Each structure stands twice: as C-alpha cells, then as structure tokens.
Amino acid sequence: MKYVSTFGLGALTALGMTAMSMLPASAAWEPTKPVEFIVPAGTGGGADQMARTLQGIIAKHNLMSTQLVVINKSGGAGGEGFLDVKSNKGNPHKIVITLSNLFTTPLATGIPFNWKDLTPVAMLALDEFVLWVNAQEPYKTAQEYEAAIKAAPDNTFKMGGTGSKQEDQIITVAVEKALGKKMTYIPYKGGGEVAVQLVGGHINSSVNNPIEAVSQWRGDKLRPLCVFDSKPLPYTDKILGDLSWSSVPTCKSAGLDVEYLMLRGIFMPPGVSEEQVAYFVELFKKVRETPEWKQLMKDGAFNQTFMSGDEFKAWLDQSEATHKGLMQEAGFIAGN
Amino acid sequence: MNMIAENFTLLYHGFGIASDPFNILLMAIGILLGVIIGVLPGLGGANGVAILLPLTFSMSPTSAIILLTCIYWGALFGGAITSVLFNIPGEPWSVATTFDGHPMARSGRAGEALTAAFTSSFVGAFFAIVMITLIAPLVAQFALQFGPAEKFAVYFLAFASFVGMSKEPPAKTVVSMMIGFALAAVGLDMVTGQLRLTFGVTELLNGFDFLIAVIGLFGIGEILLTMEEGLEFRGKAAKIDPKVVWKTWKTLPRYWMTSLRSCIIGCWMGITPAGATPASFMAYGIAKRVSKNGKNFGNGEIEGVVAPETAAHAAGTAAMLPMLALGVPGSPTAAVLLGGLLIWGLQPGPMLFVEQGEFVWGLIASMYLGNIVGLILVLTTVPLFASILRIPFSIIAPVILVICAIGAYTVNNNVFDVLMMMVFGVLGYLLKKTNYPLAPLVLAIVLGDSAEEAFRQSLLGSGGSLSVFWSNGLVSSIMGLGVIAAIWPLIGMALNKLKASPQPA
Amino acid sequence: MEQAHHGAETGPKQRSVEMGTALLTLLFGLIVVYGSVIVGFGWSSDGPQAGFFPFYVGLIICGCSIINFVQGVRENPEPLFAEYGQLRQVLKVLIPACIYVALVPFLGIYLPSVLLIVLFMIWLGHYGWPLSLAVAFGVPAFFYITLERWFLIPLPKGPIEAMLGL
DSSP, X not given: OHHHHHHHHHHHHHHHHHHHHTSOOOSSOOOSSOEEEEESSOTTSHHHHHHHHHHXXXXXXXXXXXXXXXXXXXXXXXXXXXXXHHHSTTOTTEEEEEOTHHHHHHHHHOOSOOGGGSEEEEEEEEEOOEEEEETTSSOOSHHHHHHHHHHSOTTOSEEEEESSSSHHHHHHHHHHHHHTOOOEEEEESOHHHHHHHHHTTSSSEEOOOHHHHHHHHHTTSEEEEEESSSXXXXXXXXXXXXXXXXXXXXXXXXXXXXXXXXXXXXXXXXXXXXXXXXXXXXXXXXXXXXXXXXXXXXXXXXXXXXXXXXXXXXXXXXXXHHHHHHHHHHTOSOOO | OHHHHHXXXXXXXXXXXXXXXXXXXXXXXXXXXXXXXXXXXXXOHHHHHHHHGGGGGGSOHHHHHHHXXXXXXXXXXXXXXXXXXXXXXXXXXXXXXXXXXHHHHHTTOHHHHHHHHHXXXXXXXXXXXXXXXHHHHHHHHHHHTOOHHHHHHHHHHHHHHHOOOOSSOHHHHHHHHHHHHHHHHOEEXXXXXXXXXXXXXXXXXXXXOHHHHHIIIIIIHHHHHHHHTOGGGSSTTOOOOTTXXXXXXXXXXXXXXXXXXXXXXXXXXXXXXXXXXXXXXXXXXXXXXXXXXGGGTTSSOTHXXXXXXXXXXXXXXXXXXXXXXXXXXXXXXXXXXXXXXXXXXXXXXXXXXXXXXXXXHHHHHHHHHHHHHHHHHHHHHHHHHHHGGGSOHHHHHHHHHHHHHHHHHXXXXXXXXHHHHHHHHHHHHHHHHTXXXXXXXXXXXXXXXHHHHHHHHHHHHHTSOGGGGGSSHHHHHHHHHHXXXXXXXXXXXXXXXXXXXXXXX | OGGGGOTTOOOOBHHHHHHHHHHHHHHHHHHHHHHHXXXXXXXXXXXXXXXXXXXXXXXXXXXXXXXXXXXXXXXXXXXXXXXXXXXXXXXXXHHHHHHHHHHHHHHBTXXXXXXXXXXXXXXXXXXXXXXXXXXXXXXXXXXXXXXXXXXXXXXXXXXXXXXXXX
C-alpha cells in the first residue's frame, strides 16, 4: 500500500508540472523555472556569502516569480563554474557571480574561458582591500611598516593571502614592486583563516577584505594601515574607539602607490537575448534598494559602484588589461 | 573561578531564552530536517545549512542559529544511519563508523549499532559543550597558537595513530594509501595555483572528492560483494526488537574509558582546527590498539562504533568555539553558519562574547537542549531504520544505486562524478577481494590535501627549512607524539617478542 | 542464483587477479609520475613544487606494485578469485548499473532510475509489474519532491523533463 500511495503522489506532481508549463508567456521576459545561481567558489567564502544573501533578499521581498538556486562550482579556482556557464549557450535560467578569478583563473591556469565568452549583466559592487597588521606590532601607520620592510633583508616579512596567483598575491607583488623588497607570500584557503593567522602572529601582514577582518579590528587584535583605493572609504560608523573606515588613509597617500578593487558582478551564459539581460539588470537594481543589501554594503565597507551595459563592458575591458599586465610582470601567466 | 561563576549566570539566562516554546519547536524541526539531510547522501550538513540559511533571515538571530545548529546536530546524527545500514557514510567523519557499524548490521545487530552510534554522538557532543561552557575564553587563545606547522603536526599525528600494522600485506597497505594521496592531489594545487594531474581534462578540475570515492568504494562495492554472496543474504538478517535501545544501553557503560579518551581526542582536534574527520580516525585507531578486543575490530565490535562517533561529535561541537571566538570556521558547515552570522549582523570574533552575550549563551544553552531533544528523537527511530534492512535485496539494491548516484551528483553538481562513482565501485570490489585495505585510501583522500598544504605553507614561512617542525614546544610535542604513534606497532611487536620468547623454552 | 552454490565451479584464479590488480596500480603510479613531471617535481627555493609530493607518491605506488606483482606470481595458483556463477551474479548488477550511469548524462537521473528499478525488480526479484512500477516511479518522485522542491537542489535532467517543462 505504501508504494501505491507514493506512486499516486508522483503522478499528481507530474500532472502539476504539466499544468505549470502551460501557463501563457507574458510580454516582457520572465524566468519560467528556477534560476541557477552559480558561485565559482567554495561554500562559505565571500562570493558565496554574497550570493546567498542575494538569494535571501530576493526570496524575502518576492522580487522574482521563480526561485533562485545557489550552486557552488569551485573546481580549478572557479574555472569549473565559468566553463559550465560558457557551455550553457542561450540558457536564460543561469547566472553567475564573479570575483577576480574571472580574469586571474584563465591566465594562471590556462583553463579556456574569457569574460567575453559570457554575457555581462551588471556590476553589483567592488570589494575593497586593506593592508592589515597585528595590533601588537609597533607600526601605527603604513609609512612605519613600509620603512620596516625596506630596512630589513628580502623575504623577512610574511604576507598571508587567499589562494595563489589570485588577487591577494597580485596586490602583494604590486606592493613588493612599489617598495623594491621581496616579501614571503603564504597562501591560505580562505580570508577568515588569513585574518586568524595574522592575529596568531604566524604572518606579519595581510590584505584582507574589510568584512573578513573587521571583527578582529573591533576586538583590537588587528590594525588597518591603509586601503588600496583611490579615495578613503565613506563609512563613518565608529568601529574601534574613534576610528571608522573613513579614518583609514589610502595607500597612495601613505606612499604606497597600489590600487586594487575586486569585481562582484553578475554574468549570464552567451547567446541570451537583450530582454533577458534587462530582466536581471532590473532585478539587481531592485535588490540594491533593499535595507538588507544596504546593511551588507555598510558591514563590508564595499565600494558601491553599479554598472551595466556598455559602461560595464568598457570597465571589464580595462580591468582585464590591468590584470594581464600585473600578472605578466609577476610571472603568473600559465606556460601552456 | 570568578569567570566560571559568571559564565554559569549567563548560561542560566541562556536557558531561559532557549527553552522558549517556539525555540524548542525549532529545535525539533531542525533535528528532523537534519536527520533527513544526513540520511540523503551528498546532501551533507554544509549543503543543508546553506540551503536553509535564506529561510532564517526573517527570524531573530538566536532563533535562526538554534534552527541551523539543530539541523547540524541532526545531520551529525543522521550520517551514522546510512553508514551502519548500507556502508555509505554520508559525511567524512562517519567513515570510521562504517568499519564496525556495518559488520554489526550485517550480523543482524543494526539496532545495537545505531543505538551505540547515537548515544556516543550525544556523549561526545555533551562533553564538548560542557568544556565550552567552562573554558571558552581560554580555548580561543589556545587555537590561535596553531600556524601551518602545528596543523601539519596534528594531521601527522592523526595519520600515525590510525595507520599501523594491519592484517593486510604492508606493500598493499602502502599502495592503497598512496593511491589516496595521489587522488587527493588531482586538481588545483592551492600553494602554487597550478593545475596538476588533470591532463587537460575539464572534468578533473575539481579533483576527486572524498565522498564520491567513498560512495563508490564502500556503497557500490558493498552491493557487488553482496551479489557475489548470493541474493538471499539480506532480509532475514534484521530482527527488530523495540527494547534494543535499553539492552544496548546496559552494555555501554563498559566502554567508559574508550568514550572518555575519544571525548578528549575529539575536543582537542576540534579546537586545533583539524576537525571531526581526523578525530574519528584517530580515536578509532587508538581504541583498536589499546582495547583488549582490538583484534576483533572491523568484524562488528561495538567499541569500534563508540570510539569514532564520540570523537567526531566532540570535535564537531568543539569546532563551534573557534568559529564564534575567532571567526574561523572549523568545518564547511561552520563556514556556512559563519556566513549566516554575518548576514544577521553579528560579527563572529573576539568581541562577540562581550557584545552579544545573550546570543552566545542562548546558543550554548540551545546546544545542551538541542542535543537532548535530538537524542530522544533519533533513538525512537532506531527500530524504524533497523527495519529497512528487512526489505528484500532486489528492491533495496536498485534504490541504493539510485541514492548513490544522486549523492555523487549533488556533491559537486557534476554528472562526471556519477561515472567516477561507478569506477570507484568496481575498484572497491576488486581491491577488497584482493586484500587491499580501503581505510588508508579513504583517510589519505580526506587528509592528503590539507596535510600537504599545511606542510608547504610551513616551508614557505621558514624559507624551506624543515626545522620549523621542531621550532617551538607546541609543534615539537605534537610531532613527538606523532612519531611515537607511528612506531608504536613496532614497539608493540618487540614487546610481544620479548614476552613470547621465553615460552617455547 | 542456484548455480552459485555448486561446489565444483571453476572461475578466474585469485593469483591472476592479484597480478592484474598490481599491474593496474603500477599503471596508475606511472600516470601520476608522468603528471607530476609535467608540473615540476623539484624543490625550489621556497619549498616543494606542485609535483613534488605526487611524484614520490607515484614512485612509491610503482615500487610497491612491483612487490605485489612478484608476491602474486609466487602465490598458490589453485585458489579461485570467485566462481563463474558468482561473477555472473555480480555482472547482473554491474552491467545494468554501468548502463544506468552511462545514461544519466544524456537522459537525466529520473528516467534511468525508473528503468533501473523496474529491471531489477522484475528480472532479478521476480516481482509483479504493479509493485515494480510503483516503486520505480515512487522513489524518483520522492527525490524530486524532497531535493528539487524542498531543498532546491537541481538534479540532472534530460529531454523528457525538458518536454514536460520541469
């Protein structure tokens, strides 16, 4: 009997599904089945957190008629996820969130894809990078730390970062070039781990994103020295004593001429229609208006630039060239 | 001492929050969902929590984390069910449970094995929670001592205490373990950012996930072995006795020493962020060496279920502590929970205990209550799950195959993994029939990557000098223990020879 | 099923299977060594290169495989690996399972699952059609509802599901 009832249930669902597929298509394009949201990184990382927050916001505010389903495809530094999107030509029910590995993975590993293989939708935000040291170190400013690095022999100072030949190491190489000294770069799996290693004194400095290390700053375990952006951060909420994100100087003003921002953007598979892209641009515009999103931006001290269309493509073009240049100089380009 | 008294006041307050009827209801729902998640292979704790995370955004942070942690407890409990019944571990830390749990099920003692597993999980978790209550702040400081060299030392210790002399020929044990290391190395090399052993094949980018290998080697391999022995093997084996829980409980106090040892191993491994998997293997390995029934381990010894389950859950629970106090996740599931904390506007880290005391102690109180609720819930299901084994093999076998395929797919959302699972299945059958031990292979896949990574991070830091592994008291003592554990079987053999030699004369 | 228990059955010898397995692991070891050499297996200034560990792991596999092979050769040639009847039993599961797994990439997971369960229950279990069909449709339907609907985990789907608009 048990089997009969499950069978009945199956038949019922099948009927329900057929009924759903017969709904008439409305004028403007809308998703007709759950949209897969590919995260080309592991569970729990920065991109994954952002994707799941987006999923939560969209579900809570009913911004989409169907569901958004987050799927992690992290193999080969995210290459697996990008290849999956690339091969799903014309499928409008798939979007992917990118981080800098959009540029670095094909260059460093030779995995065959390029951002031009995908359809750019929108830039959601840019993630900042901050130079951190342990709060017990004597360096109060970036200048003091730079002077200490310059005074010591090569490879005395250890810089920790996430992954290898990715954004953190690219910044490290740029810092090395600006200072004319080598540092020892130690890769770790995730940003949180890097911050804790810095608290434990196993490395001397890190270039963690604000959200990864802010709690250690509040606890007076880590100290931000400077931010790798062209202007200081706008967020004035107090974090430790009188200090806020806005009191962190830019690295350029501290004599370290390095700028780097990481893309948090959305792409679709190749060959989707303008209408379909427009739907998602609108969707994410609505997301940006929600209080939850604004809170996330503030917590993570994100750079809130939003771009779509040709402006976004131009930015991507330029950013790709920058990455290529930086990685070429660092010798990170795959041989084959 | 003052600090402890203060903690108790806060905890008492926390119980007030956690025992709110709505929160108790959430606990029960969470545990049930967790058990389902744990039973469905591939849909492990991390996935389950990640999927349900968005649903909790509209709750208060305390209720949300109670729901999610209870899902986590439930998944921990549920992982043991498939390990015992079908030899398919749903989570890495359930692997060691299959070694004796499944043989027990095959000899008709599934109910006993499940009861022992659930009870041990509870004991392990409870021990760890008590530890968290008493010494939380101290522990956080200890965890900070762990750099790459210390981590490598811990992995080395876990390995050394598990892999010893086995009844299989040494060359076969070595081949099996090395195959595991080689498979773990496939994919992206984290330290250099290079791809290795992928030979340009896109499907290999992800490497070989541990779960795929285990589902194939253990799950599919088991079906093939059962077929060879003849179809009618199953069915009659499982007798259901509603009193099995009480009967098993009567025998369990005998293993208090094993439990206590495993609790300590588990807590220690959970705090040093090595995690539950090495803890379960290490506890199993040590129990096997120390126990007077050690020779019978692997043939359905209840102590072989108690040791790994206790340690895994002590570790899983203890791992929550570094997460809260430092913001570093002790496991993939903890990583997802960490993301959740951030979304609710709580920042894990040194200030969490100070600024969000109500939340932290509410959570700790919910760990106590959630575990008790969980134990009661899962124990009532023991006869039900044990009776699954009565379903005839020709029905259950294809269903297990389907479940294995779904499990293999959902690990990475990759159909290639389903093919690989089948390859591993055939390999598992072949290796088992030709006397290659599978456990070292699995342990190597799980730990190989992390151990190599920690080793190379240490060398990067030291500029290539191996002396980093003897550079301070902590790392030297762990390495020393590891070396002792590694040569222990040799010492044992020498002692036996000494003892044995006078006898013939 | 019955033939599996006749005592005098013949079958492949344990010895040859042991030797075969050793050759298989040897091949695997060689592949690993080759792969490691491609990415570099030296010890550079900052520690081992990407291929360092896999290279030695591969070498050890090769070495121990040769030992296992030699020990296999020395083994008693008499004992059987398994009787042919037993192997037939194993193949009865293995072949459908392999076909099943091979179909999944093309047809999705649902349809092959239905076919596999029906085949098993009717051919090996000698159950009637009604029960077999009920189980065959019930199990995938259960997974569809729990995984795809409740937990939002998409499983592989093929042309049939696309036709139904799932």
